[in-house]
Amino acid sequence: MSAPARHTALRAYLPPAFGLAVLVGFFVAVEIMIQGGILNRFIVPPPSEIIGSFGRVIVEEHIFSRFMLTLGECLSAGVMLTVFGVAGGVLMHRFKLLQQACETWVAAMASAPIVLMYPLFMVIFGRSSLTIVMIGFIAALPPVILKTIEGLSGTRKVLINVGKSFNLTRSQQFWKILFPAALPTIFVGIRLGLIFALINIVGVEFLINYGGLGQLINDLAERYDLAGTYAAICFVILVSVLFFMTLEKVERWLRPAD
Amino acid sequence: MSADASARRSDPILVADDIYVRFDTPEGGVVAVDHMSFDVNPGEFVSVIGPSGCGKSTLFNVIGGLLTSHQGIVSVAGETISGPHQSIGMVFQEESTFPWRTVIDNVAFPLELTGMPKQKRVDRARHFIKLVGLDGFESRYPGELSGGMRQRVSLARTLASEPKILLMDEPFAALDEQTRLLLGDKVLQIQQQLKQTTLLITHNITEAVQMSDRILVMTYRPGKMKRIVNIDLPRPRTSEIVGSEAFGRYVAQIWADLREEASRGMRDQEDHVLHHEAPAS
Numbered sequence: 001m002s003a004p005a006r007h008t009a010l011r012a013y014l015p016p017a018f019g020l021a022v023l024v025g026f027f028v029a030v031e032i033m034i035q036g037g038i039l040n041r042f043i044v045p046p047p048s049e050i051i052g053s054f055g056r057v058i059v060e061e062h063i064f065s066r067f068m069l070t071l072g073e074c075l076s077a078g079v080m081l082t083v084f085g086v087a088g089g090v091l092m093h094r095f096k097l098l099q100q101a102c103e104t105w106v107a108a109m110a111s112a113p114i115v116l117m118y119p120l121f122m123v124i125f126g127r128s129s130l131t132i133v134m135i136g137f138i139a140a141l142p143p144v145i146l147k148t149i150e151g152l153s154g155t156r157k158v159l160i161n162v163g164k165s166f167n168l169t170r171s172q173q174f175w176k177i178l179f180p181a182a183l184p185t186i187f188v189g190i191r192l193g194l195i196f197a198l199i200n201i202v203g204v205e206f207l208i209n210y211g212g213l214g215q216l217i218n219d220l221a222e223r224y225d226l227a228g229t230y231a232a233i234c235f236v237i238l239v240s241v242l243f244f245m246t247l248e249k250v251e252r253w254l255r256p257a258d
Numbered sequence: 259m260s261a262d263a264s265a266r267r268s269d270p271i272l273v274a275d276d277i278y279v280r281f282d283t284p285e286g287g288v289v290a291v292d293h294m295s296f297d298v299n300p301g302e303f304v305s306v307i308g309p310s311g312c313g314k315s316t317l318f319n320v321i322g323g324l325l326t327s328h329q330g331i332v333s334v335a336g337e338t339i340s341g342p343h344q345s346i347g348m349v350f351q352e353e354s355t356f357p358w359r360t361v362i363d364n365v366a367f368p369l370e371l372t373g374m375p376k377q378k379r380v381d382r383a384r385h386f387i388k389l390v391g392l393d394g395f396e397s398r399y400p401g402e403l404s405g406g407m408r409q410r411v412s413l414a415r416t417l418a419s420e421p422k423i424l425l426m427d428e429p430f431a432a433l434d435e436q437t438r439l440l441l442g443d444k445v446l447q448i449q450q451q452l453k454q455t456t457l458l459i460t461h462n463i464t465e466a467v468q469m470s471d472r473i474l475v476m477t478y479r480p481g482k483m484k485r486i487v488n489i490d491l492p493r494p495r496t497s498e499i500v501g502s503e504a505f506g507r508y509v510a511q512i513w514a515d516l517r518e519e520a521s522r523g524m525r526d527q528e529d530h531v532l533h534h535e536a537p538a539s
Contacts (some may be wrong), residue, residue: 158352161324165348166368166419167341176367180358257358257399 009116034086045227049208050234053227061216061228063235070212073129075241077136077197082190085141089186090174109141113205114224140193147189153183187251190215191244198243204234213239269365272321272423277330279316290316291328292480297387298423301453303446305466306474307512309520311527313481315351321457323350334422347421351428354398357412361387364411368419386414389448399443404432406437410444417448417453418475424449424456430465433512439497442468448455450494464500467508469490475512478519479526 006147010245027047034046057063090107092099118135125131163177205214213236220228279291290313298304308314317326321332323342331338334345355364362383369379387393390410400408409429416424430438446469449456461468466473473487490505499505 059332156352158350158354159356161348161350162354162356164324164342165346166371167320167344168371172371177356180356191439250478255358 002132024141031186042226045230050230053225053231054234056176057216057231059218061232062221063213063216063232065217066212067235067239068212069129070198070214070239073133073136073201073205073212074194074198076133077140077225078190078194079146080133080137081140081197082217083194084137084178085144085189085193086148086186088141089145089189090152091151092145092222093149103146106142106145110146114139115200120202120208122208127193127208129211130167130206131208132201132211134198135204139200140196143192143196144186144189147192148182148186151185151189155181181188187255191247191251194247195240198240260272260505264505269324271300271335272457273331273333274296274317274321275331275333277317277328277332279313279320279321279325279328289480291320292482293330294481294483295474296457296474296483300455302472303449303456303458303470304469304472304474305458305460306476307460307463307466307477307516308476308481309523310461311523312476312478312519314461314476315427316391317481318348318425318459322346322425326429332515343520344419345418347416347424349409349412349416349424349426349429351431353405353408353412353432355408357400360397360399361392361403362413364400364420365414365516367415377445383414383418386418387411388419389451390414391444406433406441409433409441416456418451422455424454425459426456427459428461429458431460431462438462438465439468439500442464443497445469446495463512467505468495468497468500473512476519477513478523485488486521487512 028040030044031047034041034044092102115135118131121131121135125134159177159181160173163173168176202212202214202217205211206218207214209215209218213232217229217232217236220232260400277291277294279289280396281288283288291528292313294317296304306314306317316325320328320330323332323339326341333339334343339346356367359367362380365382366379366384369382374382384393384396390413392407392410392414395403395407400411403411413429423474430441433441440467447458448454449469456469457468458466467489470489473489475484475487476482477484487508489508491499491502491508
């Protein structure tokens with residue numbers, strides 16, 4: 001490998017390697033503090049124990065099927081929030097009265113702890129996956145709506161004028177100019193929405209002790225299996241990271257121009 | 259003969275007749291275009307020049323059909339138009355390529371709207387890409403191109419719609435002087451090759467003299483026709499002509515007309531700042 005190529009490779013791999021090293025360093029420090037009695041092992045289990053319990057949690061707790069259940073709930077909420085969120089944003093952009101009337105409420109809804117309304121959802125939908133999906137969907141809807149409005153409103157006037165100069169119909173103007181121009185911002189909304197959905201879905205699974213990864217954390221915590229609980233939490237974090245990375249890849253694939 | 263009357267020729271392809279535009283602002287009404295009339299003959303290159311704020315872009319929007327709240331008539335080949343018209347192709351001052359489309363897809367955009375089969379529109383788009391000198395960049399996205407290249411994509415896209423009149427609003431305003439001169443060459447070459455009727459809105463005297471058969475000089479607010487200058491420089495022209503004595507004379511003549519207007523505009527803007535903005539403490 002030539003010197004410039006080595007330099008380029010180093011520049012590419014150094015940041016993630018540094019990030020990983022910081023994480024490993026943190027775990028080593030926690031391990032040392034627990035072993036040295038600075039941290040209470042009955043509150044924070046040693047990282048070595050957490051790593052050791054990964055295999056047990058994966059095999060004995062059927063983590064794969066739980067993961068698939070959570071993933072299915074996330075995807076269902078994701079499809080719903082993409083369809084209804086984008087459509088809602090488009091409608092609010094199209095009808096200014098609707099936008100003026102509702103935008104503040106939607107923005108307020110984005111900061112409201114919807115997850116606390118789970119008893120109401122349980123009354124309506126029962127103790128089922130539907131409750132979990134609906135809470136994930138409702139909680140994640142505001143960013144998609146708001147970002148859709150932002151994307152459509154932010155379309156550069158000159159692009160709209162190009163459309164007018166080519167005599168586009170209202171529908172062509174939307175599908176050929178407004179929507180593709182707004183797509184990068186809409187994607188940001190969908191990505192935020194999906195992350196909101198994942199957080200809320202795992203949270204509700206934990207609260208109502210039903211379904212996938214959230215229920216697993218609840219089960220393990222109730223059994224006071226601390227290492228297992230932390231391993232399950234690590235697994236959820238890992239899933240979130242992978243989820244986020246996959247969304248980025250999908251976005252890049254769908255928008256090759258950026 | 260008045261300036262307006264001498265701007266009218268026989269069998270014109272574009273006629274702007276008594277155009278008047280007034281905007282209401284919080285500070286009162288502003289007349290942007292004051293009863294301007296002119297026409298453009300087939301194959302002719304006409305420039306409209308004036309100081310900043312004289313109503314050039316308003317005139318561009320009126321002729322392009324983007325502004326309909328005006329008095330007066332705009333007609334193309336005898337047909338009065340009341341909105342954007344397929345006979346008029348517009349190139350805008352701001353960067354206007356579609357960033358989500360490749361160069362070839364940008365240029366093929368107007369052909370796609372006509373329902374032309376894919377292979378045929380790709381071939382047509384390639385032809386116009388080659389015409390603006392961007393062959394080899396077909397599959398690139400605008401984000402990968404320079405400002406000058408992106409403006410050429412916009413030009414190719416407009417040309418692909420095969421308009422009877424090419425209407426350009428300071429298309430090279432954001433570019434550096436050297437790129438502007440070279441792109442001027444390219445536009446001239448294309449205009450001569452296609453015998454494309456062109457109306458250029460600009461504030462750049464060099465650009466106007468380099469390319470035009472006629473230059474319509476506008477006054478500062480309200481925008482009226484001040485003078486029409488016929489440019490009798492030999493064709494085909496290139497940017498080399500900017501060094502000639504005759505070119506210099508035209509530039510000096512137009513600047514003499516514009517100087518007074520530009521000074522008036524500058525004073526007006528200074529007054530506006532003095533009377534409408536609080537002084538910094």
